[in-house]
Amino acid sequence: MSISRRIIAVTAFLILVFAVIPILIAVSGRKDFYYTLSSVALLSMASAGVWLTFHIGRINIGQGAYALMGGYVSAILVMSYGVSFWWTLPLAGLFCALASILIGLPILRLRGVYFAMVTLVLTEVARLLALALPVTQGAKGITSIPVEVFGLTLVPDFTMMENPRIAFYYLSVALMTACFALMHRLVNSRIGHICMSLQQNEELASSIGINIAQIRVIAYAISSFLGGLAGAVFVAATQSVYPSSFTVADSINFMLNCFLGGLGYVFGPMLGTLVLYFGWNLLFETGRFQLLIYSALMIALMLVLPNGLLSLGTLRKER
Amino acid sequence: MEQVVANGLYLGAQYALVALGLTLIFGLMNVLNFAHGQMYVLGGFITYAVYGQLGLPFVVAVIASGITLAIIGGFMERFLFRTVIRRSHREESTMLLAAATAFFFDAVILLIFGEKQRGVPKIVKGVFNDFGIILPYDRILVGLLAGAIILGFILFMKYTKPGRAMRALAQDRMAAQLMGVEVNRYTMIGFALGAMLAGFVGGLLATITGINSGIGGPISIKAFMMIMIGGAGVVSGAIAGGFILGMMESVGLTVLRQYGDVTYLVIFAALMVFLSIRPNGLMGKPWG
Numbered sequence: 245m246s247i248s249r250r251i252i253a254v255t256a257f258l259i260l261v262f263a264v265i266p267i268l269i270a271v272s273g274r275k276d277f278y279y280t281l282s283s284v285a286l287l288s289m290a291s292a293g294v295w296l297t298f299h300i301g302r303i304n305i306g307q308g309a310y311a312l313m314g315g316y317v318s319a320i321l322v323m324s325y326g327v328s329f330w331w332t333l334p335l336a337g338l339f340c341a342l343a344s345i346l347i348g349l350p351i352l353r354l355r356g357v358y359f360a361m362v363t364l365v366l367t368e369v370a371r372l373l374a375l376a377l378p379v380t381q382g383a384k385g386i387t388s389i390p391v392e393v394f395g396l397t398l399v400p401d402f403t404m405m406e407n408p409r410i411a412f413y414y415l416s417v418a419l420m421t422a423c424f425a426l427m428h429r430l431v432n433s434r435i436g437h438i439c440m441s442l443q444q445n446e447e448l449a450s451s452i453g454i455n456i457a458q459i460r461v462i463a464y465a466i467s468s469f470l471g472g473l474a475g476a477v478f479v480a481a482t483q484s485v486y487p488s489s490f491t492v493a494d495s496i497n498f499m500l501n502c503f504l505g506g507l508g509y510v511f512g513p514m515l516g517t518l519v520l521y522f523g524w525n526l527l528f529e530t531g532r533f534q535l536l537i538y539s540a541l542m543i544a545l546m547l548v549l550p551n552g553l554l555s556l557g558t559l560r561k562e563r
Numbered sequence: 564m565e566q567v568v569a570n571g572l573y574l575g576a577q578y579a580l581v582a583l584g585l586t587l588i589f590g591l592m593n594v595l596n597f598a599h600g601q602m603y604v605l606g607g608f609i610t611y612a613v614y615g616q617l618g619l620p621f622v623v624a625v626i627a628s629g630i631t632l633a634i635i636g637g638f639m640e641r642f643l644f645r646t647v648i649r650r651s652h653r654e655e656s657t658m659l660l661a662a663a664t665a666f667f668f669d670a671v672i673l674l675i676f677g678e679k680q681r682g683v684p685k686i687v688k689g690v691f692n693d694f695g696i697i698l699p700y701d702r703i704l705v706g707l708l709a710g711a712i713i714l715g716f717i718l719f720m721k722y723t724k725p726g727r728a729m730r731a732l733a734q735d736r737m738a739a740q741l742m743g744v745e746v747n748r749y750t751m752i753g754f755a756l757g758a759m760l761a762g763f764v765g766g767l768l769a770t771i772t773g774i775n776s777g778i779g780g781p782i783s784i785k786a787f788m789m790i791m792i793g794g795a796g797v798v799s800g801a802i803a804g805g806f807i808l809g810m811m812e813s814v815g816l817t818v819l820r821q822y823g824d825v826t827y828l829v830i831f832a833a834l835m836v837f838l839s840i841r842p843n844g845l846m847g848k849p850w851g
Contacts, residue, residue, distance in 0.1 A: 303655055350839030357595050357795055360658075361787045362838055365831050368784070372828040492784065496597075496662055503659035508652065536674060539666035543643065546660045550651035 261417045266410070278409040282481060284521050285416035289423045290474040291501040291513035293467035298507050299431065300463045301443035302352070306363030307471045308495035309370035310340045314472025315479035315489055319386040320379060333476050340472025341465040348464040352457070355446075367495040374487035385486030412481045419477065420514070423470060428510050430466075439463055504545070506552020515553055569696045571813035572806070576709040577764055579805025581782065582789035583716060583798065584760035590733035590796030591753040593654055594644055597661040600782030601668035602758050606632050606765025607774030608676045614770075615683035621770070625708075628766035629759045636758025639664065640751045665779065672776045682773035705767045712763055713802060720798060729753050733796055788834060794844030803845055 269277050290307050297304035314336040321327040321335060351362050374380045430436050438459055441449040450456045479485040501520055505512025523541070527534045549555055581603060588596045596602075606628040614624035647660050689700045720726035728749045731739040740746050765774070789808050793800025808830075815826035838844070 298655070303658065351835065354838060354842045357589065358791060358838065358842060358844075360595065361791050362835060364784065364787065365834060369828065369831045369835070372825075372831070376825055376828060492780070500659055500662060503656060507655070532674065533670075535666055535670035539663050539670055542663035543660065543667060546656070546663060547643065547646055550647045550656050551653075 258421070261421070262414070266413070275409065278413040279481075280521070280525065282409075282413045282416040283478070284518050285413075285420040286474045286478050286481075287498070287521065288501065288514045288517035289416075289420050290471045291498045291517050292423055292427050293470035293474075294498045295502045295507070295510070295513045296427065296430075296439075296463050296467045296470075298502055299436075299443060300439045300460055301446070302355070302460075302464075303357070303360035303499065304363050304464075304467065305360050305492075305495045305499050306366040307467070307498040308367040308490040308492065309363075310344065310468040310471030311475030311478070311494065312367075312370045312374060312485075312487070312490040313343060314340050314475030315485040316374060316380055316386070317472070318476035319479050319485045323386055324379075329480055333473060336476035337469040337473040340475075341469040344465050344468030345461055348461050348468075349457075352460045352464060364492060364495065367490075367492050371487050371491060380487070383487060385484060385489075387484040412477075416477055416481075419473070424511060424514060431510050435459070435462070500542075504542075504553060506554035509552065509554040512552055512554050519553065565694060565696050567813050567817050568810075569698055571810035573698070573702055573706040573809070574813055575806030575809030576706045576713070577768060577805075578785065578789055578809045579713055579802045580709050580760055580764040580767075581786045582793070582801035582805045583713065584757035584764075585786045586790045586793075586796055586798065586801040587729070587760070588754055588757040589790065590798075591729060591750050592640075592644065592648070592657075594648075594657045594661060595787070596757070597658065597783055598639075598665040598668055598779075599757075599761055599786055600779035600784075601665050601672065602632055602636070602761035603765040603768075603782050604672055604774060604776060604779045605635075605668060606762030607769035608672060608681070608765075608776075609762070610766035610769045611676075611681045611683055611774055615681070621686050625763060625766035628762040630762075632762030632765075633755040633759035637751050637755040639758070640754035644754070645747070645750075665783070669776065669779060672779075676776060678776055680773050680775040681769075683770055686770050702771060705771055708767055709764065712760070716760065717798065725749060725752055729756075788830075791834065791838060791844055794846040797844075797846045800844055800846040 265277075265281065269275065290311050293310075294304045294307045317336040317339045318329070318332040321332040322329055327335070347366070351359065351366075354362055375382055380386070431439075438449070438454055441454065442456055442459060446456055475490060479489070482489075497520065501516035502513050503516070504520055505514065505516030524534075524538055527538050530537055545553075581599070584602075585596055585599045588594055588599075609628040609631050610621075610624040613619050613627050614621050643660055643664065644657055647657055648654065651657070685699075686701050686704065691698045691700055691703060720730060728739070728744045729752070731742065731744055732746065732749055732753070736746065768774070785808065789804035790796075790801055791804070792807050793802070793804030811830050811833075812826065815829060819826050819829060
């Protein structure tokens with residue numbers, strides 16, 4: 245894609261999410277879409293993290309653990325220490341990144357299904373820890389988290405906004421845009437190519453002098469940072485966090501989003517999340533057949549496009 | 564203490580049977596079958612329908628569960644997994660397919676059998692009470708049946724032609740193909756066999772714990788843990804993993820009871836430490 249076409253695509257995307265969608269929502273009066281779309285934006289950020297671990301050749305089913313961790317870190321900092329909500333976002337991300345370095349150093353040595361299953365177990369561990377630790381207040385969770393923001397003038401003040409949902413929409417979409425821009429940059433950078441080489445053959449990469457342990461941990465830490473950040477914003481948007489806020493099902497969904505969009509495409513997780521989330525909600529009309537139709541469609545999609553939705557474009561080129 | 568060991572052995576026999584099917588499918592095609600727990604639930608409901616509703620003998624019901632699941636498994640391999648593996652660039656894509664089939668089974672089970680917990684009449688009455696062990700007779704019978712099926716499976720894999728072909732496939736697919744093993748046929752048989760084991764154990768356990776449509780997912784996670792402990796794709800590893808998890812659960816529930824509901828937290832944490840020391844489990848091949 246040439247540079248001018250890329251600029252046009254980016255501008256079109258920005259106009260779409262920051263102007264067209266809010267106008268459409270205002271016209272149609274469907275205010276609930278603000279919430280759904282911010283959820284999609286946040287979930288796609290967490291999925292982008294999972295996608296990055298796919299990029300180094302690891303199947304990550306543990307993003308739910310970091311989303312939950314980020315949510316709790318943010319909630320506890322706001323509730324117990326009175327830290328401003330805006331500061332808790334990067335802090336939650338960094339906390340998750342640090343935790344993921346500690347956890348990742350041993351478990352990133354695992355490959356294939358072993359890594360997949362350990363991360364799956366990690367999600368369960370996070371949930372059980374949240375139930376057992378005193379600071380997380382067990383199954384009751386932490387509720388009515390205030391999101392009043394004073395001090396920082398650059399960012400919109402939620403209490404002043406007519407509808408906090410709109411503020412959260414802009415916040416999550418802005419974060420998502422930044423996240424995917426960075427991901428795109430990262431994947432097309434030197435580190436991104438090294439990650440690619442890890443995905444293809446770790447021994448070979450290591451034999452030509454790449455510090456594979458370091459690259460793996462860096463990629464995993466970035467992935468967990470995104471998970472924690474998304475979790476923190478999500479918790480602020482819903483103003484509550486429970487041990488069941490992010491469970492194994494969420495971890496699996498993050499992974500499915502990546503598959504559905506296409507593992508070979510940076511923007512795969514974004515599209516995958518949008519399609520899965522809206523697909524599920526649209527099928528709500530079908531009542532008790534919702535899960536049946538949803539899963540049947542997913543199987544059919546997998547049979548037709550096993551390399552993800554975005555492989556449609558390359559399919560045409562190959563012909 | 565004897566009680567704890569007896570419970571652990573009984574649980575372990577069930578778990579080993581679940582893990583065997585999963586590890587067989589994994590060893591043959593490198594597919595992590597997310598739908599394994601749902602297959603188990605389906606097996607349980609078929610036994611419920613045949614034994615509990617129609618009133619046919621229990622043995623018939625369990626065999627019906629096994630055969631139905633074998634047929635379903637065969638079809639899944641032939642029409643879903645084989646196509647996706649052939650057309651996909653990355654073999655991880657089968658995980659989306661497996662997860663989608665798991666949802667699909669969940670939906671089908673929910674539509675056909677409803678969300679209620681179902682139980683069937685006891686197969687044998689009475690309780691064994693000796694040597695400090697209290698164990699109902701039906702549990703002993705089910706445990707022995709599970710042990711017999713495991714033994715039969717090992718003998719089948721060891722001494723028959725299909726068994727040998729499948730072991731060859733699991734070791735080295737390419738080499739097996741060059742030696743004239745019909746890869747497609749035996750992969751399908753293997754998948755069917757794995758599904759059949761899930762059906763059997765579902766049928767067996769329906770008589771004791773009953774069956775309900777929501778337990779598929781948790782069962783799958785437990786089965787994943789067992790094959791991680793033992794090593795993925797290895798028959799002996801699955802059996803060892805099943806018994807070890809059964810024991811840990813049984814011991815953990817007794818010893819850790821005073822600290823609240825932390826048994827699984829401890830098991831999970833121990834598992835993660837264990838795997839970072841021994842990444843292939845007890846007996847796994849390098850890099851599964």
